[in-house]
Amino acid sequence: MKPAMSKVKRIEGVLSPVVTPFNRDYAPDAPRFVRHCRWLLKSGCAGLAVFGTNSEANSMSVGEKRKLLEALVAGGVPASALMPGTGHCAISDSIEMTRAAVELGCAGVLMLPPFYYKNVSDEGLYRNFAEVIERVGDERLQLYLYHIPPVSQVAISLALIEKLLSKYPGIVAGVKDSSGNWDNTKAMLDQFAKAGFDVFAGSEEFLLANMRGGGKGCITATGNVNPGAIDKVYRSWRSPDADALQAGITATRRILQKHPMIPALKATVAHFGNDPQWKTCRPPLVELTSAQEETLIRELKAAGFSMPGLAS
Amino acid sequence: MKPAMSKVKRIEGVLSPVVTPFNRDYAPDAPRFVRHCRWLLKSGCAGLAVFGTNSEANSMSVGEKRKLLEALVAGGVPASALMPGTGHCAISDSIEMTRAAVELGCAGVLMLPPFYYKNVSDEGLYRNFAEVIERVGDERLQLYLYHIPPVSQVAISLALIEKLLSKYPGIVAGVKDSSGNWDNTKAMLDQFAKAGFDVFAGSEEFLLANMRGGGKGCITATGNVNPGAIDKVYRSWRSPDADALQAGITATRRILQKHPMIPALKATVAHFGNDPQWKTCRPPLVELTSAQEETLIRELKAAGFSMPGLAS
Numbered sequence: 001m002k003p004a005m006s007k008v009k010r011i012e013g014v015l016s017p018v019v020t021p022f023n024r025d026y027a028p029d030a031p032r033f034v035r036h037c038r039w040l041l042k043s044g045c046a047g048l049a050v051f052g053t054n055s056e057a058n059s060m061s062v063g064e065k066r067k068l069l070e071a072l073v074a075g076g077v078p079a080s081a082l083m084p085g086t087g088h089c090a091i092s093d094s095i096e097m098t099r100a101a102v103e104l105g106c107a108g109v110l111m112l113p114p115f116y117y118k119n120v121s122d123e124g125l126y127r128n129f130a131e132v133i134e135r136v137g138d139e140r141l142q143l144y145l146y147h148i149p150p151v152s153q154v155a156i157s158l159a160l161i162e163k164l165l166s167k168y169p170g171i172v173a174g175v176k177d178s179s180g181n182w183d184n185t186k187a188m189l190d191q192f193a194k195a196g197f198d199v200f201a202g203s204e205e206f207l208l209a210n211m212r213g214g215g216k217g218c219i220t221a222t223g224n225v226n227p228g229a230i231d232k233v234y235r236s237w238r239s240p241d242a243d244a245l246q247a248g249i250t251a252t253r254r255i256l257q258k259h260p261m262i263p264a265l266k267a268t269v270a271h272f273g274n275d276p277q278w279k280t281c282r283p284p285l286v287e288l289t290s291a292q293e294e295t296l297i298r299e300l301k302a303a304g305f306s307m308p309g310l311a312s
Numbered sequence: 313m314k315p316a317m318s319k320v321k322r323i324e325g326v327l328s329p330v331v332t333p334f335n336r337d338y339a340p341d342a343p344r345f346v347r348h349c350r351w352l353l354k355s356g357c358a359g360l361a362v363f364g365t366n367s368e369a370n371s372m373s374v375g376e377k378r379k380l381l382e383a384l385v386a387g388g389v390p391a392s393a394l395m396p397g398t399g400h401c402a403i404s405d406s407i408e409m410t411r412a413a414v415e416l417g418c419a420g421v422l423m424l425p426p427f428y429y430k431n432v433s434d435e436g437l438y439r440n441f442a443e444v445i446e447r448v449g450d451e452r453l454q455l456y457l458y459h460i461p462p463v464s465q466v467a468i469s470l471a472l473i474e475k476l477l478s479k480y481p482g483i484v485a486g487v488k489d490s491s492g493n494w495d496n497t498k499a500m501l502d503q504f505a506k507a508g509f510d511v512f513a514g515s516e517e518f519l520l521a522n523m524r525g526g527g528k529g530c531i532t533a534t535g536n537v538n539p540g541a542i543d544k545v546y547r548s549w550r551s552p553d554a555d556a557l558q559a560g561i562t563a564t565r566r567i568l569q570k571h572p573m574i575p576a577l578k579a580t581v582a583h584f585g586n587d588p589q590w591k592t593c594r595p596p597l598v599e600l601t602s603a604q605e606e607t608l609i610r611e612l613k614a615a616g617f618s619m620p621g622l623a624s
Contacts, residue, residue: 026403026443053428058401058402058426058428058429059401059402059403059426059428059429060402060404061374061402061404061405061408062373063404064402064404089370089371089401090370090371090372090373090376091338091371091594091595092372092373092375092376093373096373113596114370114371114595114596115428116365116370116371116427116463116464117370117371117463117596117597118462118463118465120596120597121596121598123598124595124596124597124598125595125596127595127596127598128595128596131338131595150430151428151429151430152428153430153465154596282403283403283426283436283437283439283440283443284425284426284429284432284433284436284437284439284440284466285429285432285436286433286435286436286439
C-alpha cells in the first residue's frame with residue numbers, strides 16, 4: 001500500500017448528502033452542483049457526502065460521478081471536505097470510484113454494501129469491503145461504512161464492523177447509520193467509538209443524542225437545505241439550550257418528511273434559490289406534484305424557514 | 313428511430329441466465345464463458361439470457377459486461393440467440409448496455425427496473441423504460457421486462473406493462489416473471505399474450521403451466537446445468553407424458569434449491585465439467601461449503617443427473 005503520510009484530517013460535524021441537479025434531458029449539471037456545494041460549505045456544512053442516497057447517486061454511472069467530482073475540485077471545493085459515496089453493487093465499480101476519490105485527495109469515502117443480492121452473508125460483505133481496500137491499496141483511504149437497510153436492504157452488522165476494523169484500523173474510519181434505529185447507533189458508539197471509529201447519525205433527529213454518546217456529527221438529507229441550524233446544534237451540543245435547538249431542527253425535518261424526501265429537497269432548493277430547474281429528478285424518482293410543493297413551501301415559510309444567500 | 317427492417321426473430325423455448333466464470337482475482341473469464349455458452353446452445357437452450365441475476369450481472373461493471381458480450385459474438389455465439397440483461401439502477405448504464413446489445417444484433421434485452429430506490433411509482437418506472445427506449449432509438453430493440461421482486465424489491469405491475477405495451481408495441485416484447493407467483497404469471501398471460509407479448513416463466517417449475525397458458529418458454533437458473541431435460545418439457549408440452557417430464561425437472565431443481573442457487577450452479581458446472589475454477593463467486597456471494605457441495609453432488613448423482621459433453 002502507498003504510505004499514509006498525506007492522510008487528510010477526518011471530517012467532523014454536519015455533512016450533506018448533496019442533491020444532484022439535472023438538466024431537462026437528465027444530464028448532470030456540473031455548474032449548478034458546484035454552486036450548491038459552495039453554498040453548503042459557507043452555510044454550516046463541515047463536509048459534503050456527495051453521491052449519497054439523496055444525491056440519486058445510484059441513478060448515475062461511475063463515469064458521470066467521476067466527472068462531477070472532478071468538476072467540484074476544479075471549481076474550488078476542497079477535496080478535504082469531500083466524502084463521496086463510492087459503494088456500488090458491482091465491486092469493480094466500487095474499486096474504480098473509491099480509487100478516483102482517494103487520488104483526488106478526498107477526506108473519505110462513504111461506502112454502501114453491494115445491494116442487489118439480498119440475504120448475503122457477513123463473509124461475503126467482508127470480502128467485498130476487503131477487496132476494495134486491497135485493490136485501492138492506498139493508506140490515504142478513510143472508509144466510512146454506510147448502513148441504510150431501509151433502502152439498501154443489506155445491513156452492516158456490528159460483527160462485520162468489528163472484523164473490518166480489526167483488519168484495517170485507520171482505514172475503516174467510521175459509519176453513517178441510517179437505520180433510523182437509535183439503539184443500533186448507540187450500540188455502534190458503545191462498541192467502537194473508543195477505537196477511533198467515527199459514528200455519524202444518518203438524520204439530524206439523532207444529532208444531539210449521537211454527540212452525547214461520543215459520535216462525530218450527522219450526515220443528513222436536510223443538511224441540503226437547513227445546514228446552518230443543524231450545525232448550530234452540532235456546535236452547541238454541550239450548551240443548556242441544546243435540546244431546544246434540537247427540537248427546532250427536528251420540526252423542520254418533519255415538514256420535509258411529509259413528502260418523498262429527494263423531490264422535496266429539490267423543490268425547496270428550487271424555490272428558495274429561485275431556480276426551477278432544480279426540481280428535475282432522474283427516473284425512477286419523480287418531482288413533487290404542484291399540490292405537494294405548495295404545501296411544503298407554505299409550511300416551511302410558516303415555520304420561518306429560509307436559505308440565506310442561496311438565490312443569486 | 314432507426315428502421316426495424318433487420319429485427320431479429322424472437323427467441324422461444326428455454327433460456328439460461330448464464331453463470332459467469334471468474335478467475336481467482338475475480339476478473340471475468342471470457343474463454344470459459346464462451347465455452348459454457350456454446351455448450352448450452354448445443355444442449356437444449358434456445359437462447360442465452362446472459363447477465364441475469366444468476367450471472368452475477370449486477371456484480372459486474374458495464375465495461376466488463378460489454379467485453380464479455382463482444383467476446384461471445386467473436387467466439388461464434390450467434391447474437392440472434394442472445395438476450396442480455398441490460399437493466400441497471402443507473403439509467404445511463406441501462407442506456408449504454410442496451411444500445412451495445414442492439415448494435416451487436418442481439419435478439420432482445422432483459423431489463424430489470426432500477427432497483428436501488430424502493431417504493432417508487434409506476435410513473436417513475438415508466439419514465440425509466442421509456443427514456444431507455446427513446447435514447448437507444450432503434451426499432452430493432454426487443455425489450456423484455458424482468459419482474460423479480462424477491463431480489464430487486466421493485467415490481468413491474470400489470471398496469472406498467474399495459475402502459476409500456478400500448479406506447480411501444482413491437483419494442484416491448486415480453487416479460488420474465490420471477491415472482492414465484494403463478495397467479496401473477498397467469499394474469500400476464502391472460503392480459504397480454506394475445507397482444508404479442510411473450511411471457512417466460514422465471515423457473516422451469518412453471519414451464520408446463522406457462523406453455524398451456526400461451527407462454528413462450530422459461531428463463532431459468534437451472535437451465536445452466538439441466539438444459540436438455542427442460543427443453544424436452546418445452547418441446548413435449550402437448551404430449552401425454554408432459555406432466556411426468558415436468559415432475560422430473562422439478563425434482564432436479566429441488567435438489568439444487570436446497571443451497572444458495574448461484575454457488576450451487578457453479579459447483580455443479582465445476583464438478584461435472586471437471587473444472588474447479590468455476591466455483592469462484594464475486595463478493596458478496598460466496599462459494600458453497602465443502603459439506604454443501606458434497607451433499608449437492610451426491611444427491612444429483614443419486615438422481616441420475618449428468619451434463620453430457622461438458623467435460624472437455
